[in-house]
Amino acid sequence: HDVFRANDKLAEKNRKLLEKHEVFAVNVMGAIGSGKTTLIEEAVKALKDRYRIAVIAGDVIAEMDASRFRKLGVPTVPANTGKECHLDAKLVEKALEELDLENIDLLIIENVGNLICPVDFKLGEELRVVAVSVSEGDDIILKHPMIFKTSELAVINKVDIAKAVDVNPETMKRDILILNPEIPVLLTSKHDKESLKAWIGYLEEGIKDMK
Amino acid sequence: HDVFRANDKLAEKNRKLLEKHEVFAVNVMGAIGSGKTTLIEEAVKALKDRYRIAVIAGDVIAEMDASRFRKLGVPTVPANTGKECHLDAKLVEKALEELDLENIDLLIIENVGNLICPVDFKLGEELRVVAVSVSEGDDIILKHPMIFKTSELAVINKVDIAKAVDVNPETMKRDILILNPEIPVLLTSKHDKESLKAWIGYLEEGIKDMK
Numbered sequence: 001h002d003v004f005r006a007n008d009k010l011a012e013k014n015r016k017l018l019e020k021h022e023v024f025a026v027n028v029m030g031a032i033g034s035g036k037t038t039l040i041e042e043a044v045k046a047l048k049d050r051y052r053i054a055v056i057a058g059d060v061i062a063e064m065d066a067s068r069f070r071k072l073g074v075p076t077v078p079a080n081t082g083k084e085c086h087l088d089a090k091l092v093e094k095a096l097e098e099l100d101l102e103n104i105d106l107l108i109i110e111n112v113g114n115l116i117c118p119v120d121f122k123l124g125e126e127l128r129v130v131a132v133s134v135s136e137g138d139d140i141i142l143k144h145p146m147i148f149k150t151s152e153l154a155v156i157n158k159v160d161i162a163k164a165v166d167v168n169p170e171t172m173k174r175d176i177l178i179l180n181p182e183i184p185v186l187l188t189s190k191h192d193k194e195s196l197k198a199w200i201g202y203l204e205e206g207i208k209d210m211k
Numbered sequence: 212h213d214v215f216r217a218n219d220k221l222a223e224k225n226r227k228l229l230e231k232h233e234v235f236a237v238n239v240m241g242a243i244g245s246g247k248t249t250l251i252e253e254a255v256k257a258l259k260d261r262y263r264i265a266v267i268a269g270d271v272i273a274e275m276d277a278s279r280f281r282k283l284g285v286p287t288v289p290a291n292t293g294k295e296c297h298l299d300a301k302l303v304e305k306a307l308e309e310l311d312l313e314n315i316d317l318l319i320i321e322n323v324g325n326l327i328c329p330v331d332f333k334l335g336e337e338l339r340v341v342a343v344s345v346s347e348g349d350d351i352i353l354k355h356p357m358i359f360k361t362s363e364l365a366v367i368n369k370v371d372i373a374k375a376v377d378v379n380p381e382t383m384k385r386d387i388l389i390l391n392p393e394i395p396v397l398l399t400s401k402h403d404k405e406s407l408k409a410w411i412g413y414l415e416e417g418i419k420d421m422k
């Protein structure tokens with residue numbers, strides 16, 4: 001519990017710093033392999049010509065996802081989490097020191113694949129996103145209530161393979177709304193550009209609100 | 212580190228108890244939604260007429276998977292992990308007290324969906340299994356080296372949807388063997404009964420070796 005309180009204090013410090021520089025910071029959480037990196041890549045591709053974007057990639061071996069973001073030409077900081085299974089405010093604070101915050105509009109943070117621990121570790125973000133995929137099974141939502149209750153946007157990804165895994169994305173959406181009636185829920189597939197527009201638009205709204 | 216050492220001591224106590232009663236104990240680890248419960252269900256269905264099986268189901272809300280195992284008519288103990296993202300030897304010790312070990316041949320423990328933390332928490336098992344699915348992406352292996360290095364059987368599941376997610380299971384197998392050249396790697400699909408025979412046979416061998 002002291003761990004949580006110390007983390008929250010540092011997260012608040014991060015948040016104030018980001019606010020001061022008008023950086024819209026997004027914490028992208030979700031299950032392993034649910035499509036977090038893919039969703040971030042799509043957002044970067046769509047928005048980088050109009051907004052200045054940076055990414056913090058958190059993982060055991062952060063360089064693997066970090067290289068994907070770098071290929072898109074945006075400043076990227078890898079944050080190695082080692083044996084920890086969540087990013088924390090300390091790692092984010094260190095990563096922020098590597099960035100020119102004055103010249104960033106959108107900061108996307110990819111968290112470690114995990115639906116449990118990131119719940120308790122605020123990072124200083126403005127928006128908390130949770131991304132799951134249909135492949136994890138339709139009971140994945142009710143099995144992890146806290147992450148859906150404490151996030152502000154939910155994404156159900158890979159809907160193109162829903163039939164192949166006998167899952168109805170609408171069932172998953174219904175379960176999320178049972179846990180958190182106010183949360184917006186997006187159904188996405190990397191193969192359907194239309195489905196990604198809602199995701200990209202949501203981020204763009206956040207950037208504008210920050211100004 | 213004291214946490215690990217205390218856990219290891221208790222794990223050793225569990226292991227001795229299981230050995231004394233000739234129980235073959237299997238720790239099934241893997242990513243969220245990779246198919247752990249499905250693989251265990253298939254093993255139970257195939258083996259329960261010839262061997263006495265029990266299951267410990269570990270998760271945030273353990274009852275959800277526990278009910279699936281109970282439906283197959285085998286003694287099942289739910290182990291709620293709460294905010295922890297791994298089972299530990301203490302939770303397993305408590306679960307073992309609920310079982311009639313003298314009359315069990317095979318004990319299957321489903322760990323929390325997580326490729327990081329279960330590495331460091333021995334439970335007292337004889338066999339450590341790691342199960343991932345093609346849907347997590349083919350970089351999932353090299354992103355989590357420790358779990359593959361420290362497991363004794365690897366399962367790549369859901370191969371029936373490999374094309375739908377642009378993943379080659381042979382690539383994933385190759386990566387596992389790079390990390391751990393000695394580990395047996397099985398490619399499975401719940402839709403292909405033939406592929407499950409190797410998995411079931413492997414468990415049966417373990418049961419026999421315990422006698």
Ligand SMILES: Nc1nc2c(ncn2[C@@H]2O[C@H](COP(=O)(O)OP(=O)(O)OP(=O)(O)O)[C@@H](O)[C@H]2O)c(=O)[nH]1
Nearest residue numbers: 032033034035036037038113158189190347348375
């Ligand atoms: N069919 C399908 N596959 C997808 C979709 N989105 C992502 N994938 C695939 O899912 C796999 C994982 O995608 P990533 O974007 O790396 O997922 P991630 O959540 O960042 O993974 P980690 O960071 O390792 O936890 C890759 O093989 C992607 O090609 C989708 O909408 N449909």
Ligand SMILES: Nc1nc2c(ncn2[C@@H]2O[C@H](COP(=O)(O)OP(=O)(O)OP(=O)(O)O)[C@@H](O)[C@H]2O)c(=O)[nH]1
Nearest residue numbers: 136137164243244245246247248249324369400401
């Ligand atoms: N297409 C396909 N789907 C599968 C296969 N195995 C499991 N699934 C589906 O994958 C989803 C998750 O399966 P589970 O067995 O519940 O996975 P799990 O690893 O126990 O999940 P958690 O305990 O919640 O981490 C379900 O919708 C299953 O029907 C497979 O071989 N092929």
Ligand SMILES: [Mg+2]
Nearest residue numbers: 036037065110
């Ligand atoms: Mg990623």
Ligand SMILES: [Mg+2]
Nearest residue numbers: 247248276321
């Ligand atoms: Mg399960």
Ligand SMILES: [Zn+2]
Nearest residue numbers: 085086117296
């Ligand atoms: Zn954790």
Ligand SMILES: [Zn+2]
Nearest residue numbers: 085296297328
């Ligand atoms: Zn953990």
